Amino acid sequence: MLTELSQLKEAALQIKVDLLTLCAQKSIHIGGDLSVADVMTALWQYQMHYDPQNPEDESRDRFILSKGHAAAVTSLNQAAIGCFRKEDFFQEYATNGGRFSMHSCKLVNPFVEVSTGSLGHGLSIGAGIAAGLKRKGNTRSRVYVVMGDGEQCEGSVWEAAMHASHYQLGNLVAIVDCNGLEADGTLEELTGLDDVGQKYRAFGWNVLEINGHRMEEIKDAFDSLPPPTAQAPTVIVAHTVKGNGVSFMEGNVNWHAGKMSAEQFEQAMKEIREKAEA
Ligand SMILES: Cc1ncc(C[n+]2csc(CCOP(=O)(O)OP(=O)(O)O)c2C)c(N)n1
Secondary structure, three states: OOOOHHHHHHHHHHHHHHHHHHHOOOOEOHHHHHHHHHHHHHHHHHHOOOOOOOOOOOOOOEEEEOOOOOHHHHHHHHHHOOOOOHHHHHHHOOOOOOOOOOOOOOOOOOOOOOOOOOOOOHHHHHHHHHHHHHHOOOOOOOEEEEEEOHHHHOHHHHHHHHHHHHOOOOOEEEEEEEOOEOOOOEHHHHOOOOOHHHHHHHOOOEEEEEEOOOHHHHHHHHHOOOOOOOOOOEEEEEEOOOOOOOOOOOOOHHHOOEOOOHHHHHHHHHHHHHHHHO
16 A cells, blocks of 8 residues: 555556556547546555455455446556556456456456446446445445446436435545546536535535545545545545646547557657646
């Protein structure tokens, strides 16, 4: 586990470098991987209680990647904490019989709690798991669910939000990666989500709003989570930039997913390192 801010910032940079390296070889969901990379680094490498040697441990925190297309950033963080070798991830990504792909699959990868890819299901599943943990008397574990802001237009998200509040699932923590873009346009033009924090607040949730690229704020948000025995579920609304750190990807819907050319890779690597130093 990394505890220092400087270590976390360095780890986040390494994750971004690895994402870009993969994106020069294969098509990945680079836009939404980069927007959530800082939050995911802090979640996996600082916050979550998770033993890579024992992914079935009852006392573990549970993680559900509801925006299932951000599988690469998840797997790279899992590799960083020792779930499997990073070399194996690179070698097996999007190959026949490989454990890693554009979406996470539990059938082939034991470090995946729930297979995802079809948006809008993670919060309901997470609420169910959180309720089960409470019933079993588990007062230690939390359930973390990472969603996209575009994903919020799935009605099932709000059924789960209402349910989690009613059943006082304080052990449930949702994180919404608010990058303002979906796969083919802005949220403003497609769904009009508006103030997502206000909506969760209206559903009885504890709401934390952060800049999802400032490691200080991300760490503070995790540090200030109420205990799993609290009554209200918590949502961390992370304001982010899709394609963060790479000028030709930032806010560009064409980079929801894709593969870079050699020239693009060179530029992206230079920019991501410069941004980390700034
Ligand atoms: C139920 C469902 N509908 C459509 C899709 C296709 N799809 C994949 S990613 C995506 C955009 C999601 O936007 P957002 O949740 O904001 O993700 P991000 O921008 O963070 O990548 C869509 C529509 C899907 N995977 N599942």
